[in-house]
Amino acid sequence: MRDRSSSDAHPAARQATLSVDIVVISPQAKTLAVLLAKHADSRARERWILPWDAPRGEESLADAALRVARSTLGAAASAVEQIRAFGDNRRHPGDAEVSVGFAVLLPGNERSLDSDDLVWFDVDELPALPPRQRAIVDAGLEFVRSRLDQSPIAFRLLPPTFTLSELQAIYELLLGRRLHKASFRRALQAAYLVEPTDEWRSEGRGRPAQLFRYAPKKRRDNRRGVRFDLITS
Amino acid sequence: MRDRSSSDAHPAARQATLSVDIVVISPQAKTLAVLLAKHADSRARERWILPWDAPRGEESLADAALRVARSTLGAAASAVEQIRAFGDNRRHPGDAEVSVGFAVLLPGNERSLDSDDLVWFDVDELPALPPRQRAIVDAGLEFVRSRLDQSPIAFRLLPPTFTLSELQAIYELLLGRRLHKASFRRALQAAYLVEPTDEWRSEGRGRPAQLFRYAPKKRRDNRRGVRFDLITS
DNA sequence: GACTTTAGTAGCGCTTTGCTACTAATTCGC
DNA sequence: GCGAATTAGTAGCAAAGCGCTACTAAAGTC
Numbered sequence: 147m148r149d150r151s152s153s154d155a156h157p158a159a160r161q162a163t164l165s166v167d168i169v170v171i172s173p174q175a176k177t178l179a180v181l182l183a184k185h186a187d188s189r190a191r192e193r194w195i196l197p198w199d200a201p202r203g204e205e206s207l208a209d210a211a212l213r214v215a216r217s218t219l220g221a222a223a224s225a226v227e228q229i230r231a232f233g234d235n236r237r238h239p240g241d242a243e244v245s246v247g248f249a250v251l252l253p254g255n256e257r258s259l260d261s262d263d264l265v266w267f268d269v270d271e272l273p274a275l276p277p278r279q280r281a282i283v284d285a286g287l288e289f290v291r292s293r294l295d296q297s298p299i300a301f302r303l304l305p306p307t308f309t310l311s312e313l314q315a316i317y318e319l320l321l322g323r324r325l326h327k328a329s330f331r332r333a334l335q336a337a338y339l340v341e342p343t344d345e346w347r348s349e350g351r352g353r354p355a356q357l358f359r360y361a362p363k364k365r366r367d368n369r370r371g372v373r374f375d376l377i378t379s
Numbered sequence: 380m381r382d383r384s385s386s387d388a389h390p391a392a393r394q395a396t397l398s399v400d401i402v403v404i405s406p407q408a409k410t411l412a413v414l415l416a417k418h419a420d421s422r423a424r425e426r427w428i429l430p431w432d433a434p435r436g437e438e439s440l441a442d443a444a445l446r447v448a449r450s451t452l453g454a455a456a457s458a459v460e461q462i463r464a465f466g467d468n469r470r471h472p473g474d475a476e477v478s479v480g481f482a483v484l485l486p487g488n489e490r491s492l493d494s495d496d497l498v499w500f501d502v503d504e505l506p507a508l509p510p511r512q513r514a515i516v517d518a519g520l521e522f523v524r525s526r527l528d529q530s531p532i533a534f535r536l537l538p539p540t541f542t543l544s545e546l547q548a549i550y551e552l553l554l555g556r557r558l559h560k561a562s563f564r565r566a567l568q569a570a571y572l573v574e575p576t577d578e579w580r581s582e583g584r585g586r587p588a589q590l591f592r593y594a595p596k597k598r599r600d601n602r603r604g605v606r607f608d609l610i611t612s
Numbered sequence: 613g614a615c616t617t618t619a620g621t622a623g624c625g626c627t628t629t630g631c632t633a634c635t636a637a638t639t640c641g642c
Numbered sequence: 643g644c645g646a647a648t649t650a651g652t653a654g655c656a657a658a659g660c661g662c663t664a665c666t667a668a669a670g671t672c
Contacts, residue, residue, distance in 0.1 A: 160396065233441075354649090559661065
């Protein structure tokens with residue numbers, strides 16, 4: 147049956163409290179880490195929260211996320227992508243009815259944090275978070291993992307130049323398993339995604355590694371067959 | 380520089396007008412189609428809009444999308460997935476500051492529409508839409524296409540039982556190119572996603588086709604290498 | 613009963629991929 | 643100074659995957 151209540155025939159936008167929450171993701175000390183802030187109210191149920199704010203005035207959601215990232219990190223973030231909107235009734239630190247989550251990808255060990263109120267947590271050892279924000283973190287990690295092979299996620303977690311071993315380490319972190327060096331490099335070569343620089347890095351022991359940069363070249367149409375083997379659920 | 384304005388130190392959620400907009404996607408007459416509604420106000424700038432409403436009371440975003448889908452289609456939709464939130468300053472028919480888009484996947488030719496105010500439009504021949512909603516449609520189509528090989532999108536656009544030729548036609552519609560029958564079936568077989576029923580369908584001319592149903596079986600760990608060839612931009 | 617149309621399969625050759633086994637260049641320990 | 647350890651990078655083989663042509667199968671059309 148068709149439901150034809152009056153508000154359906156002439157819908158009207160409703161006011162709702164809104165927040166923009168960011169999940170800053172970065173490789174730190176051989177693990178994948180998320181940046182959490184100490185809750186301003188020490189009597190709060192959870193001691194840690196995601197950085198967040200409400201969008202201001204005419205500011206877009208993406209701009210709000212960039213502003214929160216900038217004010218949290220003390221520098222502009224280059225890779226900010228929306229995860230999705232969260233609008234269930236789970237608790238949010240600002241009691242927002244709807245929260246829009248953003249993933250901020252940050253290269254590892256870029257600068258040290260100059261605040262005791264901001265701490266990196268290994269994604270496998272997260273403290274209790276307000277339930278809405280916990281869902282945002284989980285979805286954010288799922289987001290980066292599922293787009294790893296469609297979007298240059300891994301390159302956003304590295305500085306502009308990097309060694310191929312570093313790149314492989316990022317993939318291994320995100321996939322949670324070891325990869326074979328030769329196969330990894332062969333596949334990378336075939337995709338024309340990186341180009342070598344003329345610099346080499348000596349990282350303590352062992353042979354120095356050549357530095358590469360992310361420089362995707364146009365390649366001929368990828369008329370590959372369908373992949374059923376990646377479908378889940 | 381760290382930006383420490385007062386509102387940053389103690390953020391507060393802000394009120395914003397909110398809408399939930401749905402993109403009903405379905406194969407209709409050998410093309411991919413989107414369902415549009417006639418604008419209630421005939422003096423409006425655009426004659427056609429996406430079905431939408433504001434969430435009510437404590438209703439979650441997903442529940443609101445289900446309700447809009449149900450009231451539009453006259454029946455419950457089974458596959459509803461959030462696209463993302465749209466919060467730029469583009470125009471929305473209800474002047475919502477933030478709109479959350481949902482994709483509703485509907486099997487083709489299920490039932491005829493019992494309203495002149497609802498029309499299927501070929502995705503390649505869409506009429507003018509309010510700019511915010513146009514962005515939602517574009518993102519919705521991009522959404523289904525990009526998740527085609529990670530999520531059982533194609534099966535949601537088909538009835539519970541279907542022939543393999545129908546399944547292949549859905550993939551060809553979404554990918555915009557022809558696929559080879561034998562390769563398609565071999566890949567599908569290898570993924571253990573479908574199981575045959577004991578029914579066959581005679582579709583006018585030609586040999587009858589066996590009907591299959593979507594029944595994903597657990598398969599051994601897919602320890603495949605990394606795919607760099609799908610990375611874009 | 614020949615012709616057309618759609619369903620479904622066999623199998624060949626080329627490409628891709630996983631893997632072992634190598635070579636190369638550096639630091640460390642003595 | 644020199645072998646051991648360590649990290650970078652490559653060669654090449656065997657197996658699996660994939661694109662494609664060419665087939666067989668079962669229905670309707672005339």
